[in-house]
Amino acid sequence: MIREIQEPAEKQKIARTILEALPDWFGIEESREGYIKESANLPFFVIGSGPEDLATVKELYERGVKNGVEGLYVVGKEELHRMEAGLSDEFDCALVAPTGALVCPYELTFAAVGNAMDNGVELLLNFAVTSIDDDGSRYTVTAADGRKITASCVVNCAGIYADEVARMAGDDSIKITPRRGEYILLDKAEGNCCSHTIFRTPTKMGKGILISPTVDGTLILGPTSEDIEDKEDKSVTQEGIDRILSQVRPEMPKVNTGSVIRSFTGLRAVGNTGDFIINNPFGRFVNVAAIESPGLSSSPAIGVYVAEMVRKLTGDPARKQSHVRTRRSLHWFRDLSHEEKTKLIASEPAYGHMICRCESVTEGEIIYAITQNPKATDMDGIKRRTRTQMGHCQGGFCGPFITKILADTMGIPFEKVTKHGRESYLNVGKTK
Numbered sequence: 460m461i462r463e464i465q466e467p468a469e470k471q472k473i474a475r476t477i478l479e480a481l482p483d484w485f486g487i488e489e490s491r492e493g494y495i496k497e498s499a500n501l502p503f504f505v506i507g508s509g510p511e512d513l514a515t516v517k518e519l520y521e522r523g524v525k526n527g528v529e530g531l532y533v534v535g536k537e538e539l540h541r542m543e544a545g546l547s548d549e550f551d552c553a554l555v556a557p558t559g560a561l562v563c564p565y566e567l568t569f570a571a572v573g574n575a576m577d578n579g580v581e582l583l584l585n586f587a588v589t590s591i592d593d594d595g596s597r598y599t600v601t602a603a604d605g606r607k608i609t610a611s612c613v614v615n616c617a618g619i620y621a622d623e624v625a626r627m628a629g630d631d632s633i634k635i636t637p638r639r640g641e642y643i644l645l646d647k648a649e650g651n652c653c654s655h656t657i658f659r660t661p662t663k664m665g666k667g668i669l670i671s672p673t674v675d676g677t678l679i680l681g682p683t684s685e686d687i688e689d690k691e692d693k694s695v696t697q698e699g700i701d702r703i704l705s706q707v708r709p710e711m712p713k714v715n716t717g718s719v720i721r722s723f724t725g726l727r728a729v730g731n732t733g734d735f736i737i738n739n740p741f742g743r744f745v746n747v748a749a750i751e752s753p754g755l756s757s758s759p760a761i762g763v764y765v766a767e768m769v770r771k772l773t774g775d776p777a778r779k780q781s782h783v784r785t786r787r788s789l790h791w792f793r794d795l796s797h798e799e800k801t802k803l804i805a806s807e808p809a810y811g812h813m814i815c816r817c818e819s820v821t822e823g824e825i826i827y828a829i830t831q832n833p834k835a836t837d838m839d840g841i842k843r844r845t846r847t848q849m850g851h852c853q854g855g856f857c858g859p860f861i862t863k864i865l866a867d868t869m870g871i872p873f874e875k876v877t878k879h880g881r882e883s884y885l886n887v888g889k890t891k
């Protein structure tokens with residue numbers, strides 16, 4: 460159903476309902492009020508699934524076009540259900556954004572860090588910064604375990620702890636509030652339930668829960684959105700799961716929400732300015748704080764922007780003459796043809812030794828993850844690089860084998876292998 464709104468006050472009322480429900484995107488009061496004011500003069504259509512769920516998809520379309528998003532279009536019921544057959548019959552229109560895309564957040568991060576290391580960057584793990592001192596020309600950054608590094612410039616990009624790290628350097632202008640987002644991940648059997656990331660049209664309760672395929676063929680549902688106090692509270696709550704399921708079930712009745720393989724929580728770093736905080740408060744200290752959603756999508760642009768800031772602050776250091784520009788995908792082995800795999804296995808038998816049967820991952824791929832930058836050093840590191848432990852058994856079968864491969868390849872005792880660093884040991888010793 461599409462209806463044109465002509466009354467300016469009604470347009471503004473609808474615009475306010477939507478924009479105030481999207482604090483992640485329109486949290487800055489001044490610009491939000493500007494958009495609402497402007498909406499009185501814009502062509503205005505309301506599109507939705509019924510009188511109780513009218514949504515201003517067209518208004519979002521207009522804004523997208525204005526912001527330079529290419530290829531946006533609105534579809535009616537027939538086209539919508541052709542695109543997404545599993546959607547409830549209740550829905551009769553949608554805004555389609557074909558330039559939107561999915562990315563694997565782990566692989567993107569590994570690729571960026573790994574390429575930096577291939578070009579000479581040193582990665583210090585478990586380096587929890589506890590103090591930052593400036594002698595006027597160099598900073599000394601000290602970790603909880605006493606390790607120290609010195610640097611001419613410091614970039615604070617500590618996520619939910621960016622306010623505390625800023626304070627260590629003398630900047631107390633930042634306050635970060637953790638915003639909990641809970642997710643449910645469904646088995647690959649449900650991965651084909653939809654082929655697009657599906658957002659509900661916003662209501663005054665928020666932009667709602669997404670239903671989305673992942674790059675690995677599973678289906679992800681979430682996130683919730685709740686401001687909390689404790690920066691370490693990554694618990695998954697019954698209320699959060701109920702909220703996700705109560706929205707998804709009526710939207711996609713055929714999704715088998717019983718096939719959950721994992722639920723988890725992430726904390727968005729919400730700042731006190733309503734926007735990303737990227738500044739140079741003094742000296743050669745740079746804040747890249749409050750990078751809340753969509754910080755991952757924004758990260759390439761943020762990187763270029765911050766690199767330029769650092770370049771100016773450090774007096775334009777000489778560029779490297781040459782650098783490694785390419786990187787092999789972490790999943791290169793599974794992309795080989797049968798013939799190529801057979802040939803490789805003949806020379807490297809570890810690629811013929813299946814370790815993870817749920818996700819079909821070989822010993823060779825696990826060793827590759829332990830030996831390539833950034834090198835995996837614990838079980839979660841292997842998991843995020845290879846997908847072992849991410850299937851049905853969640854590591855129940857392959858876990859002990861991976862522990863042994865880690866121990867052997869790193870040259871450490873079996874019982875010193877951890878789940879995620881520090882004291883997170885998995886085994887106390889051998890029983891026989």
Ligand SMILES: Cc1cc2nc3c(=O)[nH]c(=O)nc-3n(C[C@H](O)[C@H](O)[C@H](O)COP(=O)(O)OP(=O)(O)OC[C@H]3O[C@@H](n4cnc5c(N)ncnc54)[C@H](O)[C@@H]3O)c2cc1C
Binds near residue numbers: 620682726747750
């Ligand atoms: C539920 C949820 C959904 C999201 N959805 C999307 C999305 O759909 N699209 C999108 O683009 N983005 C999304 N995001 C946002 C995205 O994940 C973040 O914007 C991004 O991860 C922020 O990157 P960052 O480097 O600033 O912080 P982080 O990724 O949090 O990294 C900060 C790092 O600093 C380290 N650190 C903290 N304190 C210290 C210290 N004292 N010493 C040393 N190290 C320290 C931490 O261990 C961590 O490694 C989502 C986030 C959440 C939580």
